[in-house]
Amino acid sequence: MHDTTAARAAGVTGCFEHFDVVEVLLDDGYLGLGRDRPGQAITPPRRPRPGALPSRFQQWERDRHGHSSDRIAVEHALADRKRWKQLIRWTHRRDRLPDTYRAIAGLVSGRTVTG
Template identity: 70%
Template sequence: AYAQVEGIELRLDATEVQVRRPAAGRGGRRAFVSGKKKQNTMKATIIADHQGRTLWTDALRPGRMHDATAARNEGIAVCFQHFPEVEVLLDDGYLGLRRDHPGQAVTPPRKPNKIALPHVHAAREEARHRHSSKRITVEHALADHKRWKQLTRWTHRREVLPVTYRAIAGLVSDRTANA
């Protein structure tokens, strides 16, 4: 609602925080193994604005969950339906959201055919560069979170990580808003 009223273009991305491996014999042990990092992780999805301020962060999910699935489970797909004027810049991990919400969920352009003309490839590279230049602020926001030593590798109980992550995200967001 805030983004629609203010006319802000949002940026959404996810990051993974390494966590301790669940005890042997516990159910759901494989849920935390990330396919990307090949480690036990929890995934945090954040939304930032054009200045890199964290506007929203979700409850952390097990690392095995795909980025787009985590966004859907948090109700972001429903928000697209309620706020049709809001645009969200995403990376290639969210192609399903782009398919479901064209014009709102904006991902980098797809790669053209190998037989496409050279100017088509050049135009795609230019569009991809413009997209990543706009989206870099969410990457900076994630990097600001990871500067906190606790979020590089979480050694405490996994149940406490979501509260700690939201607290750190709030502190970082307040600091960048006042800077």
């Protein structure tokens, strides 16, 4: 299932209606959501068409780099949880996974980012 379809099926898109001042940085998997919710669902800029002016490609490269620099914190937060061996191959009861995941997320989210 595509990322945007999964987000819509889970009801995540309804949150945009209730929290209109929230901006969410997304990756390329959510281009449809970015199209539907401009200004709230922020996706990477689209590549210029072939034959565009060199200045347009330079601007696109700066915008793309800025977006990925902002998103790297999100990617690292997702990767932190994947590094926990207990979550990679969950062999315990399925109904205990959400509680375990929240406990680990609480441990990891207590860190501060400096930069």
